[in-house]
Amino acid sequence: MADSPGDLRRMSADAAIASLYAAHWSGLVRLAWLLVRDQGVAEDIVADALIALHRRWDHLADRDLALAYLRRSVVNAARSVLRHRTVERTYVAQHGRAITEATAPSAEHEALDEVGNAGMLAALDRLPRRQREVLVLRYYLDLSEAQIAHALEIAPGSVKAHASRGLTALRAQLGADPDRTTREDR
Structure with missing residues (x-):
């Protein structure tokens, strides 16, 4: 589809967007959801x-x-979106009003909670923004370091550093054995 080189070069804007939508909509929505935690x-x-x-x-x-x-x-x-939420929360905190979420948790969020990933999602939420982005792109979308560097506009070495620090922080938060490494960590 739209993944093979040369395909997109020859397409009109309408055809290219239709092809990208068909092939990547759900993956891109899941990426966004993992970062903002709101399906809509x-x-x-x-x-x-x-x-x-x-x-x-x-x-x-x-x-x-x-x-x-x-x-x-x-x-x-x-x-x-996350910056805007921070501004909203600061404003609300200064003016003494409670924040209420306008939307119910997404089906994806409820499904992850159901299978026991709530701890992982909470731990991801506590990571610094850049570490969270790198880990989501690496382990959820299975992007290479070069692709992550391009997506985030950072150096490939920074991707490695953020991934390493993020994994270390996740292990500490989740109580994992620091001596245990997986094939993906090497």
Whole structure:
């Protein structure tokens, strides 16, 4: 589909976006959800990223990097949502009103809670933003260090450092044996 080199170069904006949507919508929504924990907001983030890509399609230097551009857009939009939430919470805390969530937990959130991943999600939430982003991109989307570096606009060495620090912090939070390593950690 849209993953093979050369396919996107020859497509019109409409055809390319339709192809990217069909192949990557659910994965991009899950990426956004893992960062913002709200299904509706995650879907809005991905829709906005696809619309922005459509608008810029004729001006892209390398159309084969469209998926990487979408991932970067999703991560950046999730950051904006999280910054906005922080501002809202600060405002509410200063003015003495309680925050109420407008949406119920997503089905994905409830399913993860059901199978016992609530501790992992809570531990991920406590990580610094960059470590959380690197770990989600690495272990959820199975991106390479180079792809993560491109999506987050950081050096590949920084990806390694954030991943290492994030995994160490997760192990400490979850009480894992620090001497036990998995194949993925090496």
